[in-house]
Amino acid sequence: DAKTTQPNSMESNEEEPVHLPCNHSTISGTDYIHWYRQLPSQGPEYVIHGLTSNVNNRMASLAIAEDRKSSTLILHRATLRDAAVYYCILRATGNQFYFGTGTSLTVIP
Amino acid sequence: DAGVTQSPTHLIKTRGQHVTLRCSPISGHKSVSWYQQVLGQGPQFIFQYYEKEERGRGNFPDRFSARQFPNYSSELNVNALLLGDSALYLCASSLDPGGGTEAFFGQGTRLTVV
Numbered sequence: 233d234a235k236t237t238q239p240n241s242m243e244s245n246e247e248e249p250v251h252l253p254c255n256h257s258t259i260s261g262t263d264y265i266h267w268y269r270q271l272p273s274q275g276p277e278y279v280i281h282g283l284t285s286n287v288n289n290r291m292a293s294l295a296i297a298e299d300r301k302s303s304t305l306i307l308h309r310a311t312l313r314d315a316a317v318y319y320c321i322l323r324a325t326g327n328q329f330y331f332g333t334g335t336s337l338t339v340i341p
Numbered sequence: 342d343a344g345v346t347q348s349p350t351h352l353i354k355t356r357g358q359h360v361t362l363r364c365s366p367i368s369g370h371k372s373v374s375w376y377q378q379v380l381g382q383g384p385q386f387i388f389q390y391y392e393k394e395e396r397g398r399g400n401f402p403d404r405f406s407a408r409q410f411p412n413y414s415s416e417l418n419v420n421a422l423l424l425g426d427s428a429l430y431l432c433a434s435s436l437d438p439g440g441g442t443e444a445f446f447g448q449g450t451r452l453t454v455v
Contacts, residue, residue, distance in 0.1 A: 264440040275345075275431050275446030276384065283441065319383060325440040328374055328397050329433075331383030 236320045241336045244310045252305040252335055254320030259300050262324045267294065267305045269316040270334070276319065279305065315339045343367070345434050345447035353453045354422050362417040362450045366434030372396075373415040374444070375407055376431040384431055390415060391438050419452075427454045 237255040244250040256265070264283050268276040280287055280294045282303075287294040293306040307314055319334040346365045354360050366373050372391040376384035389397035390409035404420045413434075419426055429451050433444040 262440060266443070268446075275433075275448050278443045278445065281441065281443060317383075323440045326396065326438050327440065328386040328389050328399070329376075329384075329444065330386065331376075333383050 235330070236322060236332050238318075238320050238332060238335045240333065241338065243338045243340060244307075245340050246312060247309050250307040250310045250314070250337065252307075252318050252320075252337065253302065254304070255302045256320070256322055257301045259322055260324065263322040264324070265294065265296060265300075265303050266321045266323055266329065267292070267318060268321065268329075268331075269314075269318045271316045276331075277316075279318070310337075310339045312339050312341065345432055345445050347430075347432050347447035347450050349450060350448065351451045351453075353455060355455055356422055356424060358422050359418065359420050360422060360452060362419075362430050362432075362452070364415045364417070364432030364434075364447060366413050366415070366432075367445055370434040370436055370445075371413055372435045372438045372442075373409055373413065374433045374435075375415070375417045376433065377401075378429040378431060378449070380428075387417065389438065396438055422454045424454050427452060 266281040267279040270276045282294045295304045317334040374389040375387040378384040386399040388407040393409045407417045409415045429449040431449045432447045435442045435444040
């Protein structure tokens with residue numbers, strides 16, 4: 233099972249951009265990179281995913297390294313509602329999501 | 342649109358009892374997965390079903406079982422409950438088990454074993 237490594241915690245000031253890193257040096261060619269976030273007492277929420285190219289959606293951007301061994305989730309302007317645990321997950325077709333311990337993001341007003 | 346619904350939301354059981362947790366996926370979704378989340382940790386995979394067939398099983402004892410019905414809803418059963426089974430049980434649904442397919446999670450069932 234491909235593993236990911238994330239910092240345990242990060243802080244950001246409100247309305248500042250946030251860059252959440254993830255290392256996945258054992259990624260295989262068929263693994264998609266997914267990001268989910270989880271607020272306390274709620275189920276995980278989809279944020280974004282990609283395979284090789286950078287991706288943008290209304291919530292965030294995903295920057296994928298050329299060798300795909302790392303990626304960065306970018307929140308362009310952090311709000312207090314973005315405070316959550318962010319999980320970086322690798323998933324191949326037919327496989328389940330393997331969550332690590334994630335990064336706990338604190339947003340400072 | 343209704344999201345993934347799980348029932349019950351909270352449950353208290355005694356050691357040795359049996360429990361059944363239920364999940365209704367988003368309409369049109371044929372894949373359902375179950376996860377266990379112990380306090381302070383990330384969700385751990387238990388089962389994956391697609392088109393009513395088991396497609397994957399995590400490292401959980403045989404006390405854990407599941408099934409998917411013709412309408413794609415699913416049940417997770419746990420027998421002979423232990424204190425360590427206390428956790429948030431999450432259900433996720435997706436269109437298919439493709440690697441590039443996003444999953445939608447329910448709010449979970451909080452199981453407390455006393």
